Structure formats: structure tokens, C-alpha cells
Amino acid sequence: MHEIVQAIILGILTGGVYALMASGQTLIFGIMKVVNLAQGAFVVLGAYLTYTLFVDTGIDPFLSILITTPLMFVVGVALQWALLRPLHSDDVAQLSLLVTFAIALGIEGVLSFTYSTSLVNIQPAYANFSWTVFGYQINMVRFFAFVLSLVVLGALYLILQKTKFGRAVRATVQNPMSAQLLGVDSQRVSAFGFGLGAATAAAAGSVFGMLNAFNPGSHYDLISRLLTVVVLGGLGSIGGSVVAALVMGVAASLVSALASPIWSDFSFFVVLLLVLLLRPQGLFGARTRGAL
Amino acid sequence: MRALLARIGVVRAVIFFLILIIVPIVGGPVWLINTLIFTIMYAALASSWNLVGGYAGYPSLGHAAFFGLGAYAIAITFNKSVDGGYVPFIVLPIVGIGAALISLPIGWVAMRTRADVFAIVTITLLFIAQTLAFNLTGVTGGAQGTSVAVAPFAVDTYDWPFYYGMVVLLAVAMGISVYFRRSKIGLSLSTVRADEEKAHGVGVRVTAVKLIAFSVSAGLVAMVGGVWAYYVGFVYPQFAIDPLITIGMVLMAFLGGRGTLWGPVLGAFIMVPAQQYFAYTFGASELYLVAYAAVFLIIMLFLPRGILPSIADRLRKRRATANAREDIIPAVDVAATEGTGVAQ
CATH class of the missing domain: 1.20.5 (Single alpha-helices involved in coiled-coils or other helix-helix interfaces)
Known part of the structure; x- marks a missing residue:
């Protein structure tokens, strides 16, 4: 019993970080109808930026988010502007998907070239500190990673609900054509949306780098999990992806504790297949065009 | 006019394959044959991918899973001995049919979804296959990999059986492409690609033709994987089920022109030698990833068709x-x- 509760706590804390990564991905899908296969690579890129800042200048990984997120926002906007916006063809969706795959490969290549492919980990002094609450271990980094994820998700929520840009985004998600007719600059919304997605990935990357050892190839692991989360939550639904991330975090952690860590990855795949067989629109059935 | 065009096509194919057949006999440096084996291998892979990714318009990102399946099937069966050396080639059709059968339920699930989600499902298939290869240590040997017994071929002509094996597979893949284009299957596939719902509405057997394309394509890829495993002699999860193999197929088909007969072949004959040249000049595999990505982006942006x-x-x-x-x-x-x- 103790083991199970411990696994659930761990799962929720990890799930929060996944929620952060997945929210960006599902946001990008909602706006552009593009499955961003580079989201995992953005996370890893964010982790390496944080790693460099930490090793070279000693900036605390949590604080470095203030630098990495704006930077990755700009990177995201630039990538959208340079590589996704110019696509003109009958099957933009297919091409965009492959372009994001190419971006992921490119990032992986550049990172392997700069940092080599050996595993690294961001280890601040407090990395192994944990509290004991009612006999349960709560790792401090994990806890703050979770809190940080909530804060960033809250900020994202505020941006989407309270700002003019957020209104434009929500209008585009619901109906791109009418949004455009009502004067929403869809190109700008797409670019900023992609930037926002990359920024959330960067924020998640900073904490990911403290929780896991990673190398440039880690983005494959991440993307396979993220895809499960966003499909489970319903492509395009941010709320859905947060719930799905928590569910998957707990599920993976339980499988890992009760069976073997090797098979925790597998729980993601099994869930994905079940969702596609039984409820292809995901838990929250986001009404998005072109998804299914 | 059509008969004339068909005749030109046949002549072109005959000349192409004659050249391929003659090259080893005329002789050449080892690196040439080696490069050609991989070039023809990728031409066969891209042509097979093209059946489902090009003609049906379902860009699978998970075909490396079937490549790995074929590779492991051959490696595990011929782990100890290859008898006279030619038995693995004889067994190959069985591997292909087996993989095609295995791919049927997978294709059925995957092809319930369209475009984006199809890509997600198929790329997940790739990760599932890789996870299985790493973790079913009893069968695959896990990260240690598994090896194929060394073929007892003469040193001088050691590469020949593999070379001709790949040529035959390329011919089969192209032959099936031609058959698809000329038969009702191809017609049905092009309606699926253009507008699946309407095709379904007018009575095209959408699910059946999609599954045929998917399983034939998967079976062919598995056979190529089998020859590859036999040729390189060892199978590791990260090389047999590599996202780069998937990307290679997709990239070459896109470069040459997906949905065309010669496009994937042309793509392979451009990309693989270029890749080998890059690997030879720069050495570092990291740069080659970047180059791959760059070529990919250039094609998507400037030559999407x-x-x-x-x-x-x-x-x-x-x-x-x-x-x-x-x-x-x-x-x-x-x-x-x-x-x-x-x-x-």
C-alpha cells in the first residue's frame, strides 16, 4: 500500500511536468492543426540551455527559466516564420508534420555536435534533498518542478483567457476561417502560438534536465510520451492534455513500481492504442478539424 | 500512344536493371558495390513505402518497425548456421508474408485514423518495436544485439548474393507498383488519396485497398530488412529499428516524387551516395543528421512534390x-x- 501511494505521489509530480510539455504541443495543434514532432526536441534543447547556463555561469536551473523561455519563444517564432509559414501545397498538414520532424532531427544533430551524445544531468546542490511527509518521500526538485509547471500553466491560461492575443488564439482554434474574417491575423497567431509552445517546452526542459539524465536522442522518448498524452486528452484541448498528463504520469509510475521500469514506457503505448480503438477523439473529445 | 509510352517504360526498366546486373560482373572497387547495395536497398525501401505513403497518401512513419521485424526474423532463425548460404534468401518470402500478416491488424487500427493521427500511430509503432527489441532480451538479445552466422561465400564475390538479393527486391517492389498503377487497386488508392469519404460514398472498398497497400508495403520492407541483417551480420535494436531508416524512406520518396514509379528510386540514387560521401568526408555522424534535416527542409520548402x-x-x-x-x-x-x- 505504501508503495502504491508513493508511486501515485511520484506520478502526479512527474505528470505535472508532462502536462507542461503537452500543453504547448496541443496548443500548437489547436492553432495550426500541426502535430509538432519537434516538441520533444524543444524540451531537450531547453534542458541543454539550462545545463549550459548552470555549468558555465552557475545560474540556478529554476531561475534560468526566465532566460530560456523568452529565448525559446523567439526560436519558435523564427522557426514557424522561416519553415512552416512558407509551405504552400495541397497537403500542408502532411508537409508541416514532416517539417517538424526535420526540425527535431536538426536540433538533435546540432546538440550532438555541440555536447556529444553522452548523458548529462543538471545537478544543483539541492538535487537529492527530499522531505518526508507521513512517511512518504517527496523529492524537493520534483515538488518545485510540479509547482513551476502549475505556475506556467496558470500563466498560459491567463494569457489565453485575458489577453487580446489569447482571444485571437481561441477564435482561431474554434474556427480559423471566421477568426480570419473577423480580422484575426492568423499568420501572427500561428507564429506566436508556435513560439508559446516552444516556450512551455523550454520551461519544462529546465526541470526535465534536473529530474532525468538526458542526451540529444532523448527527444524520441519524450515525443512518444507526449503524443500519447495529447491524443488521450483530445488533440487541441489544453485542459484535456493536463488531465491526461496526470493520468499517464500516475499510470506509468504505478507500472514502474509494481512491474518494472522497463515496461512503464509501454503503458503509454498501450493506452494510446486503446484510446484510438475505443475513443479516437480522446478523453475530452476536442472538436478540432482535420484531426480525425 | 499509350502502348508507345508503356514500351518506353519497359525499355527504360530493362536498361536500368541490366546496368544494375552488369556492374558487379564488370567489376569495380569494393566501396562501389557496397554503396550500391545500400543505394538499391533504400530504393527498394522507398519504393515499398511509396505504395502506402505515395499511392494511398498515408505517410507512414513507422515502417522501420517492419524493417526491424524482418531483420530480427532472419537474424534469429540463422543465428547458428546458414547452411549453404542461400537458405536465408529462400526463406525470405516467408518472412515477407509473415510480416504482411502481422501488419494487417496494425494497419487496421492505424488506418482508422487520418493524416496527423495516422502519423502519430505509426511513429508510436516504431517506438513500440524498438522498446520490444530492447526488452525482450530472451528473443532479441536486447541491447547486446544478435548476429547472423557468416555466409560461406567466396571472398571475391562475397557481396554478390546480397547485391542481387536487393536488386530482385527492388524489381519486385517496382513491379508491384506498376501492377498497382494499372489495376483497380491503384485507381481505388488514388481515390482514397484524393477524397476518402467520397471514394467510400461511391462504393470504393476503401478499407480493403488501404490494407492491401499497407501489408504489401510492410512485407516488402521486412524482406529488405532480412537481406540487410544477413549482409551486415549483426542486428542491434537502435540500428535495425532506427527512426533514420523511416526518415530515409520518406525523404527519398519525397525527393524523387511520391506517387511516381521512378521517384523513390531516383531519390535513393541521389541521397545514399551523397550520404556516404558526407559520412566519408566529415566522419562525424552528428553533422550528417544536420545535413539530413537540411536536405529534408529544402525539399519540403522548395520542391514539395x-x-x-x-x-x-x-x-x-x-x-x-x-x-x-x-x-x-x-x-x-x-x-x-x-x-x-x-x-x-
Whole structure:
């Protein structure tokens, strides 16, 4: 019993970080109808930026988010502007998907070239500190990673609900054509949306780098999990992806504790297949065009 | 006219395969044969991918899973001995049929979804296969990999059986492509690609043709994987089920022109030698990833339909303008004669 509760706590804390990564991905899908296969690579890129800042200048990984997120926002906007916006063809969706795959490969290549492919980990002094609450271990980094994820998700929520840009985004998600007719600059919304997605990935990357050892190839692991989360939550639904991330975090952690860590990855795949067989629109059935 | 075009096509194919057959006999440096084996391998892979990714318009990102399946099937069966050396090639069709059968339920699940989600499902398939290969240590040997017994071929012509094996597979993949294009299957597939719902509405057996394309494609890829495993002699999860293999197939088909017969072959004959050259000059595999990504992006941005369709388009346009110019003169004549006719 103790083991199970411990696994659930761990799962929720990890799930929060996944929620952060997945929210960006599902946001990008909602706006552009593009499955961003580079989201995992953005996370890893964010982790390496944080790693460099930490090793070279000693900036605390949590604080470095203030630098990495704006930077990755700009990177995201630039990538959208340079590589996704110019696509003109009958099957933009297919091409965009492959372009994001190419971006992921490119990032992986550049990172392997700069940092080599050996595993690294961001280890601040407090990395192994944990509290004991009612006999349960709560790792401090994990806890703050979770809190940080909530804060960033809250900020994202505020941006989407309270700002003019957020209104434009929500209008585009619901109906791109009418949004455009009502004067929403869809190109700008797409670019900023992609930037926002990359920024959330960067924020998640900073904490990911403290929780896991990673190398440039880690983005494959991440993307396979993220895809499960966003499909489970319903492509395009941010709320859905947060719930799905928590569910998957707990599920993976339980499988890992009760069976073997090797098979925790597998729980993601099994869930994905079940969702596609039984409820292809995901838990929250986001009404998005072109998804299914 | 059509018969003529068909004859030109046959002549082209015969010349192409004759050259491929002659090259090892004429002889050449080892690196040439080696590069050609991988080039032909990727041509076969891209042609097979093209059956489902090009003709049906379902860009699978998970075909490396079937490549790995075939590779492991051969490696595990012939782990200890390969008898006379040719048995693995004889067994190959069974591997292909087995993989095609295994791919049926997978394709059925995957093809319930469209575009984006299809890509997600198939790329997940790749990760599932890789996870299985790493973790089913009893069967696959896990990260240690598994090896194929060394073939007892003469040193001088050691590469030949693998080379011709790949050539045969390429011929089969292209032959099936031709058959698809000429038969009802190809017609049905192109309706699926254009508008699946309407195709379904007018009575095209959408699910059946999609599954045929998917399983034939998967079976062919598995056979290529089998020859590859036998040739390289060892199978590791990260190389047998590599996202780069998937990307290779997709990239080459896109470069040459997906949905065309020669496009994937052309793509492979451009990309693989270039890749080998890069690997040889720069060494570092990291740069090669970047180069891959760059080529990919350039194709997507500037040549989204591929080389062959773009050329065909340009030729058609030129012919159209030429025809238009010719048309003007007779048109005037007709008007003139008609005019005189009325006057008379």
C-alpha cells in the first residue's frame, strides 16, 4: 500500500511536468492543426540551455527559466516564420508534420555536435534533498518542478483567457476561417502560438534536465510520451492534455513500481492504442478539424 | 500512344536493371558495390513505402518497425548456421508474408485514423518495436544485439548474393507498383488519396485497398530488412529499428516524387551516395543528421512534390504553351475558311 501511494505521489509530480510539455504541443495543434514532432526536441534543447547556463555561469536551473523561455519563444517564432509559414501545397498538414520532424532531427544533430551524445544531468546542490511527509518521500526538485509547471500553466491560461492575443488564439482554434474574417491575423497567431509552445517546452526542459539524465536522442522518448498524452486528452484541448498528463504520469509510475521500469514506457503505448480503438477523439473529445 | 509510352517504360526498366546486373560482373572497387547495395536497398525501401505513403497518401512513419521485424526474423532463425548460404534468401518470402500478416491488424487500427493521427500511430509503432527489441532480451538479445552466422561465400564475390538479393527486391517492389498503377487497386488508392469519404460514398472498398497497400508495403520492407541483417551480420535494436531508416524512406520518396514509379528510386540514387560521401568526408555522424534535416527542409520548402512531378509539370506546361501557339494558327484558318464559307 505504501508503495502504491508513493508511486501515485511520484506520478502526479512527474505528470505535472508532462502536462507542461503537452500543453504547448496541443496548443500548437489547436492553432495550426500541426502535430509538432519537434516538441520533444524543444524540451531537450531547453534542458541543454539550462545545463549550459548552470555549468558555465552557475545560474540556478529554476531561475534560468526566465532566460530560456523568452529565448525559446523567439526560436519558435523564427522557426514557424522561416519553415512552416512558407509551405504552400495541397497537403500542408502532411508537409508541416514532416517539417517538424526535420526540425527535431536538426536540433538533435546540432546538440550532438555541440555536447556529444553522452548523458548529462543538471545537478544543483539541492538535487537529492527530499522531505518526508507521513512517511512518504517527496523529492524537493520534483515538488518545485510540479509547482513551476502549475505556475506556467496558470500563466498560459491567463494569457489565453485575458489577453487580446489569447482571444485571437481561441477564435482561431474554434474556427480559423471566421477568426480570419473577423480580422484575426492568423499568420501572427500561428507564429506566436508556435513560439508559446516552444516556450512551455523550454520551461519544462529546465526541470526535465534536473529530474532525468538526458542526451540529444532523448527527444524520441519524450515525443512518444507526449503524443500519447495529447491524443488521450483530445488533440487541441489544453485542459484535456493536463488531465491526461496526470493520468499517464500516475499510470506509468504505478507500472514502474509494481512491474518494472522497463515496461512503464509501454503503458503509454498501450493506452494510446486503446484510446484510438475505443475513443479516437480522446478523453475530452476536442472538436478540432482535420484531426480525425 | 499509350502502348508507345508503356514500351518506353519497359525499355527504360530493362536498361536500368541490366546496368544494375552488369556492374558487379564488370567489376569495380569494393566501396562501389557496397554503396550500391545500400543505394538499391533504400530504393527498394522507398519504393515499398511509396505504395502506402505515395499511392494511398498515408505517410507512414513507422515502417522501420517492419524493417526491424524482418531483420530480427532472419537474424534469429540463422543465428547458428546458414547452411549453404542461400537458405536465408529462400526463406525470405516467408518472412515477407509473415510480416504482411502481422501488419494487417496494425494497419487496421492505424488506418482508422487520418493524416496527423495516422502519423502519430505509426511513429508510436516504431517506438513500440524498438522498446520490444530492447526488452525482450530472451528473443532479441536486447541491447547486446544478435548476429547472423557468416555466409560461406567466396571472398571475391562475397557481396554478390546480397547485391542481387536487393536488386530482385527492388524489381519486385517496382513491379508491384506498376501492377498497382494499372489495376483497380491503384485507381481505388488514388481515390482514397484524393477524397476518402467520397471514394467510400461511391462504393470504393476503401478499407480493403488501404490494407492491401499497407501489408504489401510492410512485407516488402521486412524482406529488405532480412537481406540487410544477413549482409551486415549483426542486428542491434537502435540500428535495425532506427527512426533514420523511416526518415530515409520518406525523404527519398519525397525527393524523387511520391506517387511516381521512378521517384523513390531516383531519390535513393541521389541521397545514399551523397550520404556516404558526407559520412566519408566529415566522419562525424552528428553533422550528417544536420545535413539530413537540411536536405529534408529544402525539399519540403522548395520542391514539395518531388523532382519527377515538378519536371513533368514543367514539360507539360511547355508543351501546353507550344500547343497553344500552334492552335492559334489553325484557329485563324478555320475562322477564315468559315468566313469565306458564309460569304459564299
